[in-house]
Amino acid sequence: MKVTTVDNSPTTTMSRRQVNEAFGGILMGMLVAILSTSVINTSLPRIVTDLDGNQSTLTWVVTGSLLAVTVSTPIWGKLADLFNRKRLLQISLAIFMAGSLTAGLAQTPMMMIAARVAQGIGTGGLLALSQVAIADIISPRERGKYMGFLGAVVVAGTAGGPLLGGFVTDTFGWRWNFYIVIPVAVIAMIVIQLKLIVATPKGAARIDYIGSVLLTAAISTLLIWLSLGGNEFAWDSTLSWGLGVGTAVLIAVTLIVESKVKNPVLPLHMFRERTFTLAIIASLSVGIVLYSVSVFFSQYMQLSRGATASGAGLMTLPQVAGNLIASTVVGALxxxxxxxxxALIAGASLLVVGTILLSTLRVDSPYAVIFLATPIIGLGLGIMSQNLVLVVQNAANVLEIGAASSAAAFFRSLGGALAVAVLGAVLSTRVDTEIDNGLQESDIARSASGLMDGTLPDLHTLPDAVRNIVESAYGQGIGEVFLIAVPFAVIALICVIFIPNAALGNKSGIEQLADIEQDESVEAPAAVKVS
Structure with a gap:
């Protein structure tokens, strides 16, 4: 058995130029994946209006994509351990482009939602498979700086997407938000085909169909429950209880099945390894903090400090700058x-400090606190996000690198979904209580306040007395939400402290697989070739 390239020349290495060119194709794929989730944020109201949709349409245009990304990520990761990774990357790009084209041509709300689901499936593949491809061609020791560049692309796409989307919508129309990513995806596909050399498991691949279906059903039910609870139905309603119990049953059945089948989509035995388990818990905690800051800080600026949407966006620039600096500089170090x-201990410590500072926010907090907290949070997230994946990959069996890498991304996304849903419900309850108390103290009847139940207040249309009450309520509530996020930052720090300080490997995934083949004393479960 021999490791060969597609032209049958025995080799397991790539030149630095080949690595950089292949990495460029991977970066382009990641960029279009990130842009697909952020570029339409500023054009959603216009999209829904043009398609004769309603608030439910807007919810599902966002939720459908989020569901597809989260559910498909671990499945793509497991497929990467069974099939040709280059081909899988190209398939995910093709699905993404088909979804983007369909979304741009959409004439009805259902067509748009279906297209966004397809986009999400492709995006899940790009997010999972990009990490695996990088592990194939770059050793853990060198991977830090490449992960830094990857983190920078994620930040740039997330922060720049809404700005680009607003410009494109105003200049060319919202449909071009979906069209503009297609040429970049095509270039990425060509570069990946020409430059990327990846490992391909060879032999009888057993796909865990039952586990895939169960995991999809369990996570979909969980995310539907968390995303729509409190909005589409009450938390204490029969439907809510049904979804909650159904989620628990599906998760239990999934764990039972995954513990017994061969080649499970989520290998539970990986959780026996301390490094993997601690890194996954840290990733989940980082996801909670990340999404808490990205969602609720903007609400604080707009609903407690009276900033415009653009002004709130500008206030996040210190965080973006901190994230960019940390991801690139620390990755290189x-x-x-x-x-x-x-580095990870420092990043987690910064995350704790930044979250504590944000928990002190109130309606009259000095802007100095904001300008101190946001870059600290950015630095912490920049250090933690991609380097936790590096730790997971460094500790994982090279034959399960796909499942391990996608697990880190999956649990971070799951943490984000938990943060948005649960903390959003906490915020809503707290704000309503504070507003009711404020109105009673000011002898203002709710019916005369100008506030509408179930909708965010428009501060500019409210009387000054009511506006002051609302701003104070949101300042109090969002500060307390960040206080709830503090323990999760602490959990991330504790996990990082107790992760074994293993040395980073000096061999790429392709080279590790070649060593397995050459070592007759090691029984590899599948033969591997390079293509």
């Missing part, structure tokens, strides 16, 4: 020194 643990 990790590659140069091989020392990752001090």
């Amino acid at each position: 990790i590659s140069r020194t091989g020392k990752w643990k001090p």
